[in-house]
Amino acid sequence: METLAMHISNGIIDGPVAAIFAGLALAVLTLCVLRGRRDLDDRLAPMAGLVAAFIFAVQMLNFPIVTAGVSGHLLGGALAALLVGPWVGALCVAVVLVVQALVFGDGGVAMLGLNITNMAIIGTAAAYLLIALLLRVLPRTSGGLAVTAFVSALVSVLVASQGFVLEYWLGGTTDLGGNLTGLAGTVAGFHLLIGIGEGLITATTVVTVAKVRPDLVYALRALKPATPASAVPVAGGAR
Template identity: 70%
Template sequence: MNGVAMHIANGIVNAQVSAIFAAVAAAALAICVWRGRADLDDRLAPMAGLVAAFIFAVQMLNFQVLPGVSGHLLGGTLAVVLVGPWVGALCVSTVLIIQCLLFADGGLTALGLNITNMALVGTAAGYLLVAGLLRILPKTPRGVAITAFVASVVSVVIASQMFVIEYALGGTTELNLTTIAGTMAGAHVLIGIGEGLIAAVTVATVARVRPDLVYALRRFRKTASPVPAVPAPAVGGVA
């Protein structure tokens, strides 16, 4: 009963909870497809393919976390910085589905759990952090690199704790939840640092060469509102 690359294996979480999260994942991905269609254009579509291929490659790096579960670089924050939350979630989901069906990375019955944790919770947490940090940090290659690093570390830990919630709801073996939460958090802080470094270097490189290809820069530069000008007072009381 071995899981691979933070993927949950068959039998780690019972069938009822797995089915619930499969339905949640399917509904959420349908929303991502609907919302993502508005973002896709001649510039974003090829970038989405490159992002998915890159995430697939970095997810080959695995770190053992628990019996039956191991951790890996998730790529959710990198995806949302480059292609946005909706398309980013679809990129990560596509990678997870291919890994499950072709390479048996994670159980088929646990696919909904894995998509929920890595493609949905991981990318959502990453995007919220990116949105918050880019309101404070400069919208420059250095600023977006720092943003990607911090958001990667935090979002990876949040995604790992989602597994703890799922295990609490339907875990099939007797393991202490506090121990699981602490072990997952500690291991994924280290994994998040590795992911953050990769994400920071990647997005900074793209931002320097082609800033127009970085979704986060386009999105938050556009929404930055200039300070309104204060009208000059009338001279001599005449408007």
């Protein structure tokens, strides 16, 4: 059941809807390229390559959902948003999805616009909106960053999964008898478990990077705390 693992296979959504979302994905990625150029510097450029490689690697590891008989994997939107920002982050995830579709056949090539929309665009955007909120209200400690990473990753997976539900409602090739609510609940239930796994991996990775090189975490540099005077460095103490 590939659709429940987020990658949509060819034939799941009809051609016209897939074409519309392909155009949407292309437009948004073009904007990401234009905006991402402003952020690229000597720190962000190599970090973007590392993030894309890491997401590619961890997406090869599936989380088995025993009761459902399906599996899912890390999407990477929250991880990318935290480390390289929303614009470059969306591009990193999109590049991974393109390589997976063209080289490994993971997700249909005709459905690539849908997969990019859900995982690279919706997932990353939802994650960064939460990150921007949480980093302004939570302390800049390892614990605060871990909570931010976990919650944003979990929510981003759930939101991205509902993107598939919307697309299926618009152009699904199988008649569900109008039971869209049931589909949404089923997909959300599976991805809640996947999101917990993603949240743990994201939190562990980002906190580890922040303890060693907090300057490499884009979100800590770009998002200012609500009360800078009382903020506590994630790395612990002055550097």
